[in-house]
Amino acid sequence: MNIISKILKMHIMKTKVAVLLIFLSLLMTTGYAQEKSKRQLREGRKIEKQKQTAALVESKEFVFIGRTALPQGFRTMDLTTNPNYVQFHPDKIKSEMPFFGRAFSGVGYGGDAGLHFEGTPQEFTVEKGKRAYKIKAVVRGDKDTYTLLLSVFFEGSATLSISSNNRSTISYNGDIFKIEKKEVK
Template sequence: MKTKITVLMLFCFFNITVFAQEKTKKELKAERELQKQKAIEDLINSKNFVFEAQKAQPLGSRLINLDYNTYFLNFNTTKTTCDLPFFGRAYYVPYGGDGGMKFEGVPENIQIEKKKKSYNINATVKGKDDVYSLYFSVFPDGGATLSINSNNKVAISYQGVVSAPKKDESKK
């Protein structure tokens, strides 16, 4: 009888120690959130990320849902490429222009400011026909807002997500 009680006590002891080592769902979720925050912080500090727009907010108008994975701003210190739709008033559009916020250029005056719950990034990009001021607010979960001011168009804001740039298959 004593051996049965001893075996039972040992069995309980080992089960308790095994269960004590497993992490709870809250702990696992907190770890994933910390990893995501670290990844976003690394992207911002590298100044190399992609903003994918999900919604557009023209100045003085309603929120417009956009198609996912279609509109983007690829931010890089050597070349920034933007292909975002534009809704609003344009003061000057070159003949044959395709509308939208479409430009390429080298960002200048890049400023990154870490706030309590976000990162603010300001930059200026000189495109072919205009100068664009970019204002990002990036949150720890990867969500972001982007406001673009230009000389020839009214300001517009976008909501979306920030992610790492995709690797080109041709570089392999």
């Protein structure tokens, strides 16, 4: 009986090991399937964001909101607490961006410190590159002419550079968004 009980114990042991291996492989497969679906969800969100960005850029109606300002010769400035934007329309561009940098002629000391202008773009071009859309707009304001170069990356982040005749060039990092229509009450 001793031999039979040993054989039975070995058989039970092999069965337990086999069941354990099957259970572990199922657990790993389930975990891998969930990981794969998370990756697929992430890719789906990325593709959806790229489609939204493409639609905004092609419509030429969107708003750029800056997160940081990068003035020439000065440190980077955080803009998250400062209201700022540039609204792009095919027939009008409006800027309410802060300015940090050097002013040359035509800007009074202690005067308007920002790049506040509104006007019909004399030039408004959109080109799709390998990594980003390149948008160029030229707007004549009351006192100056502004050249805006906007690089919009496919996921919606953007870099805006504004140059003018009377001020040094300044760049901003930020994002583009759909212009929210105000409700009329």
